[in-house]
Amino acid sequence: xxxxxxxxxxxxxxxxxxxxxxxxxxxxxxxxxxxxxxxxxxxxxxxxxxxxxxxxxxxxxxxxxxxxxxxxxxxxxxxxxxxxxxxxxxxxxxxxxxxxxxxxxxxxxxxxxxxxxxxxxxxxxxxxxxxxxxxxxxxxxxxxxxxxxxxxxxxxxxxxxxxxxxxxxxxxxxxxxxxxxxxxxxxxxxxxxxxxxxxxxxxxxxxxxxxxxxxxxxxxxxxxxxxxxxxxxxxxxxxxxxxxxxxxxxxxxxxxxxxxxxxxxxxxxxxxxxxxxxxxxxxxxxxxxxxxxxxxxxxxxxxxxxxxxxxxxxxxxxxxxxxxxxxxxxxxxxxxxxxxxxxxx
Numbered sequence: 001x002x003x004x005x006x007x008x009x010x011x012x013x014x015x016x017x018x019x020x021x022x023x024x025x026x027x028x029x030x031x032x033x034x035x036x037x038x039x040x041x042x043x044x045x046x047x048x049x050x051x052x053x054x055x056x057x058x059x060x061x062x063x064x065x066x067x068x069x070x071x072x073x074x075x076x077x078x079x080x081x082x083x084x085x086x087x088x089x090x091x092x093x094x095x096x097x098x099x100x101x102x103x104x105x106x107x108x109x110x111x112x113x114x115x116x117x118x119x120x121x122x123x124x125x126x127x128x129x130x131x132x133x134x135x136x137x138x139x140x141x142x143x144x145x146x147x148x149x150x151x152x153x154x155x156x157x158x159x160x161x162x163x164x165x166x167x168x169x170x171x172x173x174x175x176x177x178x179x180x181x182x183x184x185x186x187x188x189x190x191x192x193x194x195x196x197x198x199x200x201x202x203x204x205x206x207x208x209x210x211x212x213x214x215x216x217x218x219x220x221x222x223x224x225x226x227x228x229x230x231x232x233x234x235x236x237x238x239x240x241x242x243x244x245x246x247x248x249x250x251x252x253x254x255x256x257x258x259x260x261x262x263x264x265x266x267x268x269x270x271x272x273x274x275x276x277x278x279x280x281x282x283x284x285x286x287x288x289x290x291x292x293x294x295x296x297x298x299x300x301x302x303x304x305x306x307x308x309x310x311x312x313x314x315x316x317x318x319x320x321x322x323x324x325x326x327x328x329x330x331x332x333x334x335x336x337x338x339x340x341x342x343x344x345x
Contacts, residue, residue: 034255036068039082040095041199043072045219045285046153046278047095047243050270054093054149054245057266062259068093079198087144089250097153098136098244099180105139107328112180113318114238114311116336120282123152123240124275125339132335135328136244146252148267149245151274154282155237159221160213161206163295164234167303176202176214182239183215185314190307206230217241219285227294234297236304238311245271 036058038051048070055068076082076091079100085091087104101108117123126132127150137147158164158175171191177183179196187194195211199220205211207229220226221233245267252260290296299307315333319326 033064034066034092034251034259036066036092036251037076038068038070038093038095039074039076039085039091040070040072041074041079041082042217042220042223044223045217046274046281047151048072049277049281050149050151050243050245050274051095053274054266054270057270058262061262061266066255066259066262074198074200078200086246086248089144089248092248092251094246095243096246097178097241098139098150099178099183101140101145101244101246102179104143104145106322106325107135107139108244109180109182110319110325110328110332111136111242112178112182112239113315113329113332114182114186115308115315116332117240118340120152120155120240120279122336122340123242124278126332126336127152127242128272129335129339131331135331140246141249144249146247146249147244148247148264149271151243151245151271152278153241153243154217154219154278155235155240156215157218157221158213158215158234158236159206159226159230160232160234161230162212163232163297164213165297165299167299167306173212174210176205176211176216178215178241181318182314185318186238186311187215189310189314203229218289219281221294222285222288222292225292227289227292231294232297233289233294234299236299236307238307 038055040047040051042048051070051072055070058066058068074082076085079096082091082094082096083101083104086094097112099109099112117126133150136150139145139147160173164170164173167190170187173192174195175187175192176197177187177194184194184196197205202214202216203224203226206213206226213230218233247263252263255263286296315329319329
């Protein structure tokens with residue numbers, strides 16, 4: 001009897017020890033803080049404002065257990081290094097146009113198809129479509145990425161040293177593009193020579209005469225003082241530039257479940273909440289450009305219609321020999337049709 005009692009006491013003591021250890025581990029997990037470095041190539045634009053809002057929301061909702069740090073203007077390296085950093089866990093979050101991830105998965109560039117949307121409002125509705133979110137946020141899951149948000153940044157414009165007032169003025173121009181066949185094909189159809197390069201290389205290239213201008217965002221042109229070397233901006237409005245919010249899967253998997261939910265939930269919520277701000281910032285940057293001595297140029301109405309017709313078949317042409325890209329293109333074009341008209345209109 002004494003033996004049985006002694007065994008029981010030993011088992012009870014062991015259970016208490018295990019329970020205490022588990023409770024201690026749980027407490028340590030709850031007390032642990034996680035640094036979240038957020039990287040992006042731009043400054044003082046809508047993606048930068050999103051990064052700040054997202055960081056504040058995550059820190060607030062985690063009770064300070066996640067400590068976000070925002071690094072704009074490629075402070076953590078050129079865009080390829082930022083992507084690698086997220087994949088391997090050295091950087092916890094990157095906010096970039098999705099086509100920069102084309103080396104991870106070719107389907108990332110599908111949002112860069114010109115003619116996909118016909119207005120900023122349409123683009124914003126597209127980024128909230130469940131089928132588009134499922135596609136875009138799931139890409140790269142097997143290569144170290146975990147998508148949490150998709151947002152509309154801005155329509156594309158072309159900054160140039162010499163004015164581009166008509167479609168004919170594109171001929172012979174060397175213009176920077178993002179890393180997307182859709183953008184390359186678009187400029188080639190206008191008679192220009194596309195040159196892919198990361199944002200940090202563009203201004204020096206224009207200064208040195210290596211390129212004549214660049215396709216990009218008016219916010220970047222103003223914040224980086226392009227007006228000092230190229231004062232003309234032609235608003236072609238195609239394609240619309242989007243941004244995807246990618247979390248390091250390695251880091252994400254290390255988080256407790258409640259913190260994972262906070263990272264996911266705020267990524268989705270802030271991607272929608274930024275929409276009105278993005279429109280306001282776009283209009284403010286257009287004014288900033290002219291106030292700084294730059295000129296905003298719109299193509300004649302008939303030529304803008306012509307450019308849309310010229311771009312119309314690019315998505316089909318680029319994707320037709322690539323089954324995965326083709327399927328992705330069909331997903332987003334079907335969603336674009338569904339979201340072209342706002343509800344109740």
